[in-house]
Amino acid sequence: MEKYLNILKSVALFKGINQGDLQSLLACLSAKLVNYDKGQIIFMSGESIKSFGIVLAGQVQVVQEDYYGNKNIIANIGTGNLFGESFAFANIKTLPVSVFTTTASVLLFIDSHRIVAPCSKACAFHSRLIYNMLNIVALKYISLTQNIEIITKRSTREKLLAYLSAEAHKAQSTRFSIPFNRQELADYLAVDRSAMSAVLSQLRDEGVLKFNKNQFELC
Amino acid sequence: MEKYLNILKSVALFKGINQGDLQSLLACLSAKLVNYDKGQIIFMSGESIKSFGIVLAGQVQVVQEDYYGNKNIIANIGTGNLFGESFAFANIKTLPVSVFTTTASVLLFIDSHRIVAPCSKACAFHSRLIYNMLNIVALKYISLTQNIEIITKRSTREKLLAYLSAEAHKAQSTRFSIPFNRQELADYLAVDRSAMSAVLSQLRDEGVLKFNKNQFELC
DNA sequence: TCCACTTTGTTGTAAATCCAACAGACCTAT
DNA sequence: ATAGGTCTGTTGGATTTACAACAAAGTGGA
Numbered sequence: 001m002e003k004y005l006n007i008l009k010s011v012a013l014f015k016g017i018n019q020g021d022l023q024s025l026l027a028c029l030s031a032k033l034v035n036y037d038k039g040q041i042i043f044m045s046g047e048s049i050k051s052f053g054i055v056l057a058g059q060v061q062v063v064q065e066d067y068y069g070n071k072n073i074i075a076n077i078g079t080g081n082l083f084g085e086s087f088a089f090a091n092i093k094t095l096p097v098s099v100f101t102t103t104a105s106v107l108l109f110i111d112s113h114r115i116v117a118p119c120s121k122a123c124a125f126h127s128r129l130i131y132n133m134l135n136i137v138a139l140k141y142i143s144l145t146q147n148i149e150i151i152t153k154r155s156t157r158e159k160l161l162a163y164l165s166a167e168a169h170k171a172q173s174t175r176f177s178i179p180f181n182r183q184e185l186a187d188y189l190a191v192d193r194s195a196m197s198a199v200l201s202q203l204r205d206e207g208v209l210k211f212n213k214n215q216f217e218l219c
Numbered sequence: 220m221e222k223y224l225n226i227l228k229s230v231a232l233f234k235g236i237n238q239g240d241l242q243s244l245l246a247c248l249s250a251k252l253v254n255y256d257k258g259q260i261i262f263m264s265g266e267s268i269k270s271f272g273i274v275l276a277g278q279v280q281v282v283q284e285d286y287y288g289n290k291n292i293i294a295n296i297g298t299g300n301l302f303g304e305s306f307a308f309a310n311i312k313t314l315p316v317s318v319f320t321t322t323a324s325v326l327l328f329i330d331s332h333r334i335v336a337p338c339s340k341a342c343a344f345h346s347r348l349i350y351n352m353l354n355i356v357a358l359k360y361i362s363l364t365q366n367i368e369i370i371t372k373r374s375t376r377e378k379l380l381a382y383l384s385a386e387a388h389k390a391q392s393t394r395f396s397i398p399f400n401r402q403e404l405a406d407y408l409a410v411d412r413s414a415m416s417a418v419l420s421q422l423r424d425e426g427v428l429k430f431n432k433n434q435f436e437l438c
Numbered sequence: 439t440c441c442a443c444t445t446t447g448t449t450g451t452a453a454a455t456c457c458a459a460c461a462g463a464c465c466t467a468t
Numbered sequence: 469a470t471a472g473g474t475c476t477g478t479t480g481g482a483t484t485t486a487c488a489a490c491a492a493a494g495t496g497g498a
Contacts, residue, residue: 064368072371074364090357096364116350127346131335134353137360138309144363145293145315149283151370152291152409154456155484182446190371192486197447199484213446213494373486374454401476411456416477418454432464432476 004033004056004106010080011054012139013132017125025125032109036101043084043099048092051111052085058105059179062097063187073188075143076102076179086137088112102179151190156199159189164209168218175217223252223275223325229299230273232351236344244344248333255320262303262318267311270330271304277324278398281316282406292407294362295321295398305356307331321398370409375418378408383428383435393437400433 008026009019017025033056036042042060043049053060055077062075062083074097077083087095089112115129150166153159163185167176178185186193203209210217227245228238236244252275255261261279262268272279274296281294281302293316296302306314308331334348369385372378382404386395397404405412422428429436 064364064371066368070371070373072367074367086357086360088357089353090361091354092358092361096361096368127349130346130349130353134308134349134356135310137353137356138305138307139311141305141356141360141363142309142311142315144360144367145283148291148293148363148367148370149285149315151367152283152289154289154409154411157484181444190373192373194447194449194487195485198449201447376454400474413457413477413479414455417479420477 004108007056007080008054008108011082012080012136013054013082013129015132016128021125026108029110029114034107034109036105036107038101038104041098041100042107043087043095043097045095045098047095049084049087049095050113051109052088053083053099054108054110055079055081055083056106056108058101058103058107060099060101060105060107061184062099064097071187072190073180073184074147075140078179082136085112085133086140089133089137156189156191156196157203159191160196160199160203161208163189164216164218167216174219175215178214178216181214223327226275226299227273227327230301231299231355232273232301232348234351235347240344245327248329251328253326253328255324255326257320257323260317260319261326262306262314262316264314264317266314268303268306268314269332270328271307272302272318273327273329274298274300274302275325275327277320277322277326279318279320279324279326280403281318283316290406291409292399292403293366294359297398301355304331304352305359308352308356375408375410375415376422378410379415379418379422380427382408383437386435387437395435396433397435398433 005019005022008014008022014022014025036058042053045065057079059079060077060083061073062077064072064074075083083099087097115126115133117126146166150159150162153162164178167178168174170176180188182197183193186196189196200209200211204211207219209219224238224241227233227241233241233244255277261272264284276298278298279296279302280292281296283291283293294302302318306316334345334352336345365385369378369381372381383397386397387393389395399407401416402412405415408415419428419430423430426438428438
């Protein structure tokens, strides 16, 4: 656990908590560290979920999948970020999404009721943890509305431009890399991969953008 | 305020709070009751937001609108439900959506920092309020993922069937009414209204469903 | 290195969507 | 009752997308 302290102290859930208290707090929360290989399933849609995770290393994806394998990527979770917390705190019976690793990852799991239920040692932290969690879930909600803003564009071209502009804005540069390969990007934008590839090439030919693998540049 | 007590006691935010304490709690939170006509703007995208609302009567819509008037309906909020809370608790500078009434409405506004900040009278309630709020925002997040599940269907036909099935499920009946007119439904599904109308007629001709105005029946 | 596998781009065709324009039905207010 | 406005369904043509099939490039393991 010690080697991840630097990441842990930057996790939004622990904002406002003294760094020195972190170790004992984590012990008190019964936080569990687990290593995963690439492509492993963490949560499976349909199961019930009582804990959430924090990515200490690697990357995980939250995806929706319907009866006939139509996949949609809800979120891409990188180092220092949480996943599953909205589902855990909504007290729902069956998970509507699946979560899996896209790279080898180190994940920290915490039972959601440990956050809520006061305990002998960490009581002082609980109200702060719950407030932080509220903040995190609210931000995730907003992030989803921004997903929707992109997905609801009427054409593949507009979707691509909206997404790439948002990524450029995030990276604060016209050059940036995206966390998706082509198929994943198509799933994210809810379009056909080959059709999207054609539109990408068209945009390249028009001089609007350049790309190489997952490196993009808006011109 | 008294005439809305029946609704207030069913509001998820006040779950677990003694009905008799509700009046004083609301006073303590400086809750403000406001009447609105149909079609009035409550929150405008771009402004900063510090309070959230509760619908005591009527209905409001949360919409996204881009540069060229392409509208997308994020959520439809009916009696007893909250709006704006995710944006208020995310502490963001500018609101990415607008909120307006679709019918004459009675709304209750509460400052978000009043929920968080303890006060002399209602202290005992705050931790419960924050926990309830976390639960509400988490549920809204899930509701958005279900929106996305519908929106990301590849064809208008699939979107309609997914949406109408979900509504039928909610109503626990094959007959149900929807809170949208045709243009709003098209905005919600992110498709062209006239094209959607054509698909609806096609489904009717195939005997899959019947409809009259906003009354639908799945066959 | 070589082979199998994955990823990406390309192309052609069929199908679906957008868009604009319009007509009839339906309000609503005078 | 009527006139103006809104809502809904219909249609046709231009555009876009999905789908399938394939080739080229890249990747990883034996």
